[in-house]
Amino acid sequence: xxxxxxxxxxxxxxxxxxxxxxxxxxxxxxxxxxxxxxxxxxxxxxxxxxxxxxxxxxxxxxxxxxxxxxxxxxxxxxxxxxxxxxxxxxxxxxxxxxxxxxxxxxxxxxxxxxxxxxxxxxxxxxxxxxxxxxxxxxxxxxxxxxxxxxxxxxxxxxxxxxxxxxxxxxxxxxxxxxxxxxxxxxxxxxxxxxxxxxxxxxxxxxxxxxxxxxxxxxxxxxxxxxxxxxxxxxxxxxxxxxxxxxxxxxxxxxxxxxxxxxxxxxxxxxxxxxxxxxxxxxxxxxxxxxxxxxxxxxxxxxxxxxxxxxxxxxxxxxxxxxxxxxxxxxxxxxxxxxxxxxxxxxxxxxxxxxxxxxxxxxxxxxxxxxxxxx
Amino acid sequence: xxxxxxxxxxxxxxxxxxxxxxxxxxxxxxxxxxxxxxxxxxxxxxxxxxxxxxxxxxxxxxxxxxxxxxxxxxxxxxxxxxxxxxxxxxxxxxxxxxxxxxxxxxxxxxxxxxxxxxxxxxxxxxxxxxxxxxxxxxxxxxxxxxxxxxxxxxxxxxxxxxxxxxxxxxxxxxxxxxxxxxxxxxxxxxxxxxxxxxxxxxxxxxxxxxxxxxxxxxxxxxxxxxxxxxxxxxxxxxxxxxxxxxxxxxxxxxxxxxxxxxxxxxxxxxxxxxxxxxxxxxxxxxxxxxxxxxxxxx
Numbered sequence: 096x097x098x099x100x101x102x103x104x105x106x107x108x109x110x111x112x113x114x115x116x117x118x119x120x121x122x123x124x125x126x127x128x129x130x131x132x133x134x135x136x137x138x139x140x141x142x143x144x145x146x147x148x149x150x151x152x153x154x155x156x157x158x159x160x161x162x163x164x165x166x167x168x169x170x171x172x173x174x175x176x177x178x179x180x181x182x183x184x185x186x187x188x189x190x191x192x193x194x195x196x197x198x199x200x201x202x203x204x205x206x207x208x209x210x211x212x213x214x215x216x217x218x219x220x221x222x223x224x225x226x227x228x229x230x231x232x233x234x235x236x237x238x239x240x241x242x243x244x245x246x247x248x249x250x251x252x253x254x255x256x257x258x259x260x261x262x263x264x265x266x267x268x269x270x271x272x273x274x275x276x277x278x279x280x281x282x283x284x285x286x287x288x289x290x291x292x293x294x295x296x297x298x299x300x301x302x303x304x305x306x307x308x309x310x311x312x313x314x315x316x317x318x319x320x321x322x323x324x325x326x327x328x329x330x331x332x333x334x335x336x337x338x339x340x341x342x343x344x345x346x347x348x349x350x351x352x353x354x355x356x357x358x359x360x361x362x363x364x365x366x367x368x369x370x371x372x373x374x375x376x377x378x379x380x381x382x383x384x385x386x387x388x389x390x391x392x393x394x395x396x397x398x399x400x401x402x403x404x405x406x407x408x409x410x411x412x413x414x415x416x417x418x419x420x421x422x423x424x425x426x427x428x429x430x431x432x433x434x435x436x437x438x439x440x441x442x443x444x445x446x447x448x449x450x451x452x453x454x455x456x457x458x459x460x461x462x463x464x465x466x467x468x469x
Numbered sequence: 470x471x472x473x474x475x476x477x478x479x480x481x482x483x484x485x486x487x488x489x490x491x492x493x494x495x496x497x498x499x500x501x502x503x504x505x506x507x508x509x510x511x512x513x514x515x516x517x518x519x520x521x522x523x524x525x526x527x528x529x530x531x532x533x534x535x536x537x538x539x540x541x542x543x544x545x546x547x548x549x550x551x552x553x554x555x556x557x558x559x560x561x562x563x564x565x566x567x568x569x570x571x572x573x574x575x576x577x578x579x580x581x582x583x584x585x586x587x588x589x590x591x592x593x594x595x596x597x598x599x600x601x602x603x604x605x606x607x608x609x610x611x612x613x614x615x616x617x618x619x620x621x622x623x624x625x626x627x628x629x630x631x632x633x634x635x636x637x638x639x640x641x642x643x644x645x646x647x648x649x650x651x652x653x654x655x656x657x658x659x660x661x662x663x664x665x666x667x668x669x670x671x672x673x674x675x676x677x678x679x680x681x682x683x684x685x686x687x688x689x690x691x692x693x694x695x696x697x698x699x700x701x702x703x704x705x706x707x708x709x710x711x712x713x714x715x716x717x718x719x720x721x722x723x724x725x726x727x728x729x730x731x732x733x734x735x736x737x738x739x740x741x742x743x744x745x746x747x748x749x750x751x752x753x754x755x756x757x758x759x760x761x762x763x764x765x766x767x
Contacts, residue, residue, distance in 0.1 A: 124660060128504065135503040136476065136496060143476060146496035154659035156511055156650060156666050256541040256612070270553040271545075278575060282560045295541075295612065298652075328613060331652075376705070384708060385513070386651035410747075414707065 103133065113169050114152060117161040125152055144170075225457040229427065230311035237314060243457055244322045250464035251326055252297040252392040254420070262291035296329040297392055297420060299467065302378060304397030306336040306369035312427040312454065316396055319460050321346050331387060335374035339381070369400055371440055372407030379414050388418040392467060396425040396454060399441030409443050416447040425463060429453040475499070479528070487681040488517070488524030489674060497665040498525055507623055507644035509608075509659060512667035514649055515711020517678075519606055521667070522645035526602035531643060532595070535604045536588035538611035544618065548589045548628060556583050579632035592642040593626055600640045609648040613655070620658050670712060672699045682716045687728040694719050697730060697764040698742060704756065707745040718742045732761045 107130060111121045132147035145166060153162045221243060224236060232240065261269060272288035280286070301320055305313040313334075320332045324346045332342040379388070393415055401408050416422045424444045429452070445451055450466050453459045479502075480495040490498065498521070501508040510518040526533035536547055556578050563569045586594065592603040608616065622628065626638040646662060648654060670678060675695040679686060698715045710718075718741040727734050736757060743749045752760070 120656065122660075128506070128663075131504055132500050135500055142492055143496055146493045147500060149493070150497040150500060150508075150663040150665050154509075154656065154662075154664050155653065159666060271551060274551075274553055274556060278578075281571075282564065282569075293541075328652075379707070380705070385649055414747075 103138070104130065107133075110148075110165070110169050111152075113165050114162065117165050119153065119158050119161060121152055128152075141170075225461075227457075228455045229315040230455070232315075237318075240315060240457065241318050244318045244460075249326055250299070250323050250467040251329075252299055252421075252467055252469075253294045254297040254390070255292040256295040260290060260293045262289050267291070296327055298387065298390060299323070299330045300382075300387060300391045300393045300419075301330070301332040302339075302375070302393065302395045302397075303332065303334045303342075304336070304369060304371065304395075305334045306400075308369065308398050308400050309396075309427070312396075315460075316454075317342075317346070323464075331382070333378060333382070335371070335378070337370045337374065339374050339377045341382075369397070370403035371397060371399070371401045372403050372405070372409075372411050375411035375415065376407060379411055383415065383418070388415055390418075390420050392421045392423065393419040394423045394425060394463075394467065395444070395448075396427070397440075397444075398426050398428045399424075399439075399444050401440035401443075405439050405443060408440055409446075412443060412447045421449045422447060423450040423452065423463075423466060424448040425452055425454040427453065427455040427459075429455070482528045483524050484681070486524045486527040488520055489670075489678050489681055490521065490524075491670070491674065494521065494665060494667060497663050501643065501645075501663050502529070504663075505641055505643075507646060507662045509646045509648065509654070509662035509664050510667055511648045511650050511664070513669075513709065513711060515713035516667045516669060517712055518647040518667055519604065522602055522604040522606075522647070525643065525645065526604075529599060529602065529643065531599045532597055532601040533604060534588050534592045534595075534601050534642070535606060537606045538608050538615070540610055540612060542611050542615055546587060547615070547618075548587050549630060550585045550587065551579070552583050552585050559583070581633065584630070584633070589622060590628065590636065593622075593628060593638045594636055595642065596639065601642045603642040603644045605644065605646045607649060608646045608658075609651045609654065616655050616658055620655065620661065623658075623661050669702060669709070672696055675699065675712060675715060678712055679716060679719055683719050683723060686719055686723055689729045690722060690727060691719065693730045693764045694722065697735070697760055700760050700763060701742065701752065704751065706743070706748045706751070708743070708748065710742045714742045714744075730761055730764055732758050735761050 107126060111126050114121045128151040129148050132151045133144065136143040136147045138144060148166065149159070149162055153159055221239075224232075224239060224243065227236065229237075229240075261272065267290050269288040269290040273284050273286075276286045276288060277284040301323070303309075303313070303316050303320070305316075320342065324330045324332060324343060330343070332346055334340050334342050382388075395412075395415075412422075426441065426444075452463055452466055454463055476492070476495050476499045479499045480490055480492075483490050483495065483498075497508055500506070510521060512518055522535075523533055559578065560569070560574065563574060584590075588603070592601055595601050605619065608619070611619075623644060626641050627635055629635045669675075672695050675698070676691050679691045679695060683691075695715065698710055698718070702709050718738060721738050721741045722730075722734065725734070725738070736753065739749050739752060739757075743752065
């Protein structure tokens, strides 16, 4: 095996660094594959080099654009910086939210000293916080909210898998185990073994409105989503205002402030107008078309204030409702006094939804977790 | 260890099998042969992911072994199972002939003749002179646990069957995985693979593909139909037609004896291209005659 020239090696290591800056996961293993790939295709043709590096260094469709840009910039000196700067100003939590509470921390312990007096007079401050509308919370309260979110009941919808597992009494005879046991009794199956369908997590898709009217609730929702996403790989989350953005990988970040910063950077419409129908269409045409909606529990979080075409909302929500196992609509404004679902969009939402719940405070989100798990 | 494989030669050989790969796909397949690494092909339905594996098998001369994934697929479906009915029958026969010797019988019962080989074991145990092509189709439909199991299998190409022992591949099968990207696969699995995204072909390539796949298709029909499908992809459809649909459609048109498109023919055969009621309505109501006219003009 001819060793790649040192110059190539050096350039490749540099390229790996550029790709990592652009957000790709390029470890030594991948770089090694890339170098071996270059040996196979040679360095004579730009296109072959491009494809050889692309298939060895990229592992997901979302990274293809970043790779193409980095390739052009690094190997062709197109004069562009490959890593797009995320420079959007993003709301931050107050400092008291920063230190992560240890897992062993007891219930109700470790609260601010200033809360002690009210602790004596009323229910625990946590209890009050649970019932407080997210929109009325101060930054410090939002910070404390995160800790409470970690104690939310698990929101995991289940479905029966095709897969069978051993059970005392079940749907199907387990021939394999029955036979094994029969060997003990001289080939007579005295003791039949059964299998039953295993229950596995159902796909769960969140579509969150983060436009102007929803802004007071968006931050609490990000925390809620983080808690849900931490529960497994079956969850996908998207944000929309005028277009749809996938949040899942960003919400996996442990620190909510950083997760929020990342989502804020992705979302040019954070605090803008709402075009629900158009956003849902975008979702349907990309993720929905690939089959994400089918059989999933879909949760839409929005107040239903549609600034776009109501008929489009009707069509697209209909597409989702037909494919999804269950469609749950969460409207944080529902919990406000005097709310009636009169916004045009809300009427359409009611028509297609299986469940319609509120989401304005922690108690409501706990209820939501229950509804999802049902 | 890296045998040089000519990308041009592979492209030509694939074309002989009526599979027209673009430079990117040909490069990936060439690299997978040269580096003995699995390939992960992603793309929308009907862009030719599965066909690529079939063509690769024809080119290399290896057998194609296909494992179709689905929700809840498990080892008994993918790797091996015991043929319980045969085992029971065997016991009964021995009993009837009074030849039952518990120790021996047990040993015999879990011998290879009672083993049902599923695709993965088939691929590992092969004795072919040329390694087979193992196609693991729509891996995104299988669940996480199965993915983890595959990961293990793809890293050392050996499995242990408790009753028989460890089975190791004499030569590694070529592995092609496909995914419709309904969910993200584990990074660990992706790390084992070369990755390629197959998009819809441009009109020129699509015409060439149609010519290769439907021999004897009238030239004008191929050009017009490819242009028509390309314009359909611009529309706002629930399911964008892939190359597979184009080929189906043209086969239907050829079977009907058509040599070019007109509005009536398109209208009556639209169901071969578009598979959603809403999509068909959309095209019928708003675009059909315009698109047909455009396609005819070229």
